[in-house]
Amino acid sequence: GGGGEGVxxxxxRRVFLCRRLTSSSSSSISSSFLPLSLxxxxxxxxxxxxxxxxKFPEKRIGYLGLMQLLDxxxxxxxxxxxxxxxxxxHSTQFVVGLALxxxxxxxxxxxxxxxxxxxxxxxxSSSPYVRKKAALCSIRIxxxxxxxxxxxxxxxxxxxxxxxxxxxxxxxxxxxxxxxIAPQFSEAYVKDVxxxxxxxxxxxxxxxxxxxxxxxxxRVVVGNVVTRGNPAMEFVLNEGLPYTSGPQxxxx
Numbered sequence: 001g002g003g004g005e006g007v008x009x010x011x012x013r014r015v016f017l018c019r020r021l022t023s024s025s026s027s028s029i030s031s032s033f034l035p036l037s038l039x040x041x042x043x044x045x046x047x048x049x050x051x052x053x054x055k056f057p058e059k060r061i062g063y064l065g066l067m068q069l070l071d072x073x074x075x076x077x078x079x080x081x082x083x084x085x086x087x088x089x090h091s092t093q094f095v096v097g098l099a100l101x102x103x104x105x106x107x108x109x110x111x112x113x114x115x116x117x118x119x120x121x122x123x124x125s126s127s128p129y130v131r132k133k134a135a136l137c138s139i140r141i142x143x144x145x146x147x148x149x150x151x152x153x154x155x156x157x158x159x160x161x162x163x164x165x166x167x168x169x170x171x172x173x174x175x176x177x178x179x180x181i182a183p184q185f186s187e188a189y190v191k192d193v194x195x196x197x198x199x200x201x202x203x204x205x206x207x208x209x210x211x212x213x214x215x216x217x218x219r220v221v222v223g224n225v226v227t228r229g230n231p232a233m234e235f236v237l238n239e240g241l242p243y244t245s246g247p248q249x250x251x252x
Contacts, residue, residue, distance in 0.1 A: 047065035051083050051087070059098060063099070063101070089118065116145065123155035136174070217241070224245075224246065
C-alpha cells in the first residue's frame, strides 16, 4: 500500500526477491515462503500496475520488473501485450523506448506477431531515439516470426539513408539479421550496395553533426579539434546545451 517513492522502492525489492526465489532450487527456501506461483503472480500484477502509471520513473521500474519476471518460455497474459501496445503508441518517446526494449527482450512469437505492426510503424518515427529502438526491436521479431520479415523490408531499407548514426548502425544491424534469416530478400538490397558502401565510408570519415546530439545529452564534451563554425558546436550553443572541455571533464 501507500504511494509515492515508497511504492517504487517496495516494488523494486519485491521484484528482485521474486527473481532470486524463482531461480533457486532450494527446498528450504520454498518451504519458508508463500508458494512461488502466488508470489510470481503478485509481483507480475505489481509490475503491470507500475507500467500503467502516468509517471515515467514508475513505468521504468515496472518494465524492469516485467523483464526480470518473464521470458519467452512463459505464458504471457493478454494484459501484458495490451500494456505494451498502449505504450508503443504513447506520445512520449522515452515511454515508447521502454516498451520497445521490453518487447525486444521478452517478446514471444505471439507477442511479436501481435505487436509487429506497431514496431513497423515506429521505424518511420520522427524521433531518432524511437527509430533506433524500433530497429533493434525488429530483430527480435525477425527471429520469432520470420514470415513477417517481408513487411519490414521497405522500412529497414529506408534506414540506410538516415542521418543519425545511431539509427544508421541499428538499421544496418537489422538489415544483416534480416538477410541472415531470410536470404531470399537479398535481391531487394542489391541496388543498395553502393549506398551501403557510402554509409561505411561516412561512418569512418564523417565529422560531427547536430543529429549526433539527439536525444539531448546531459552534457557535451567538446574536444580540442572542435571550433566555432562546426555545425555540432553551433547547435550546442544555439540550444543552450551544457558543455565542458575534455581536460575539465577529466579533472572532474
